[in-house]
Amino acid sequence: MRLLICLMLSWSLSLAVLAKVVAEINFKEAAVMDVVEALAQEAGCDVVVSGDKGSLQSRRASLHLKNAELDTTIDQLLISNGIAYERRGKILYISCLPEMVQLGKTETWQLKFLTAEKASLIFSKVLPTIKTSAGQAASSLVLQGDERALLEAEKLLVSIDQPEPQVLIETKVVEIAQSDSLKLGLSLGSPAGTFGFLTDKNTGRTNLANDLITTLNGLISSGQAKVVAAPKIAALDGHEAEINIGSRIPYAVPVTSGSSATQWTVDYLDAGVKLKITPLMVENGLITAHIQPEVSSISEWRTTSAGDFPVITTRNAQSTLRVKDGESIVVGGLISESDRNNLAKLPLLGDLPLLGYLFQNTTVEKTKTEIVFIITPHII
Secondary structure: OOOOOOOOOOOOOOOOEEOOEEEEEEEEEEEHHHHHHHHHHHHOOEEEEEOOHHHHOOOEEEEEEEEEEHHHHHHHHHHHOOOEEEEEOOEEEEEOOOOHHHHOEEEEEEOOOOOHHHHHHHHHHHOOOOEEEEOOOOOEEEEEEOHHHHHHHHHHHHHHOOOOOEEEEEEEEEEEEHHHHHHHOOOOOOOOOOEEEEOOOOOOOOOHHHHHHHHHHHHHHHOOEEEEEOOEEEEEOOOOEEEEEEEEEEEEEEEOOOOOOOEEEEEEEEEEEEEEEEEEEOHHHEEEEEEEEEEEEEEEEEEEOOEEEEEEEEEEOOEEEEEEOOOOEEEEEEEEEEEEEEEEEOOOHHHOOOOHHHHEEEEEEEEEEEEEEEEEEEEO
């Protein structure tokens, strides 16, 4: 294998690695620290620099070696340039300070859930006496400080290196005819056209949401309402989850080109039911839920000189509610309209070729339906 590393002063390193011995090393007027870091990386070592690394950048080195051991080469390079260092296992500590003792103790912590970047940010705010850096190994964090500070750092890491809490969101999307929704009292006449109510699982009191859910279940059982979908989705605390239930409507779009012939491409519009929800866990097992329901449908097709294009009617709203773990939220008021063609004809005569239309009658019935969301978040 050969590795080529290029810096501004045009030096290169060619390595054919066999264990910790390289076939050839070539550097020309390269910064000493750049050489050390390149060799250490090839040797599988982490490098921790204490002090101002820039103070060593002015030191240059030229190396032309064959069949050289990486560890020995690093040692000779640092010693010949008067740079204090200490090797502990797979970590090379380099000091730009007057004395090596100022480095204190160093530990490497293997993170399970946090990233080294996020952990370093927390340390900079909570425990700034600890110097942190990302280790070469994946998800490793190098801690540097005195013994007492390192003990505090270990306690802090145990408390923060935890899996992020998740929220399981159970959703039931129910479609009901508007006449039946009026029986439920769902059309409140508010400008937003939505409502939200909470259940109380701890007190056992029957509130409006419980009554609505009971009535909805009755309409579903009698066939007056139907469950469009009942998806479940998990989201990290503070992260948005999105549920899409619908269709992608294709339509042709003309594309201009240099030729006289018209070319066409296919584009898509989304229509159906969409629900965005962002759960945020707060104290005492409460969940703040930011909810954005949306219902869209094709209202008509418009014919233009460029072709037929769908017109999408969209109804949406936003609401932020706070619930307990396992409580339900009922959100409704999003009404969609559609046209239904009804064909009536006389038996046999209505099916006659050419003359059958004389014995047929087509009516267009406008129907209104309402989409109701029943949302139940669970902390998992």
